[in-house]
Amino acid sequence: MKVIGITGGVGSGKSTILEYIGRVYNARVIQADKVGHLMMETGQPGYYQVVETFGSGILNGDQTVNRAKLSALVFEKPELLAKLEKIIHPAVKAYIVEEIDKERTAGKLSLVLVEAALLIEDNYRVLCDEFWYIYAADEIRRERLKRWRGYSDEKVDRIMAHQMSAEEYRRHCEEEIDNNGELSDVYGQIDQIMKKRGIHKRQKM
Template sequence: MPCAPRHSHPPRLIGLTGGIGSGKSTVAQLLLQHTKAAIIDADQLSRALTAAGGAAIPLIAQAFGSSFITPEGALHREHMRAYVFHSPAEKKRLEGILHPMIFSTIEQAIKNASDQGHSHVVLDIPLLVESGHWRARLGQVVIIDCPVELQIRRVQQRSQLEQAEIERIIQSQASRQDRLASADVVIYNGDICLSALQTRTQAAAAFLGL
């Protein structure tokens, strides 16, 4: 007799997002360590699609040309970022290639998590508020919040980006006010230590039933 599925209902989906430098990835790792929820990193899945040998590479090369592909066969991120930043139409064309593939990959990851018995799945999605694709499917949205000045300082500490470039990235994302307006739960990650962030993350997880 075939085994019955471990869950007769699909897992509850919880969105996790925040601006660049907010600490979203750190919170996702804390949730992974301290809850039984499955964590799906949309950015990681996207990067796999555009890494050397990734499924999106042939389509990108066909649409934009080989100059946007590195000698190793991956997406030339810096070149593409600069190109689409000044051309909304080209950015939309790139998104037309990537977004359906990303959505399909995430859907498969959700199914895999459900098959493994997870009743809760946290979707770590950098542009969740901007996309508008996921909100109707999510039970709750968790926003990692911090002041813009702190976002800039953190990104400067971890990357070689100039402040002007960081500010342009922040301006291209949803505003702090728009993210907070979309939140069901806010984890404030200001100028605090990791243990304090862990405490706040665990409190949010308990509130969400994770």
């Protein structure tokens, strides 16, 4: 079983590629962002640490964490974002390590895909056999973020200013998937990469 780290700038279309691989190949997808949400659910250790750090003002009426409020609170304050990351990132990584170990023990999968915003910066290399970079041009990413997420140009500028350049991503990754064009072309690139590694599609039932 191979463990592949998936990375790329915001708006590059990582979710589309993860969906395809998870559907077509014998693979499991683990997205760190979703695990982070799980770590902040009521009853999780991260929940209590987040509430203690940021106060009850980030809670909904049912005492669950309002992620939109929390995001707005930390978005423009690096010191608060650092506090949040210090709580959540170690818990997320520990969860992912445990899930990879479970899948290795079960021995049923060809691939586990790990997608994380800080895949490179947070040293996920120790967990992954390879990193794959999903590339899309800045103008295409910008248009996707405005259309799909309703982001303003100003918000896109702020987000993109804090992300790695394409050259930096490429230095750390074994493969690059160009996600500027038609999905059929993107899927073809993925299939070629899998073929090189001897990884086959799921058997159709």
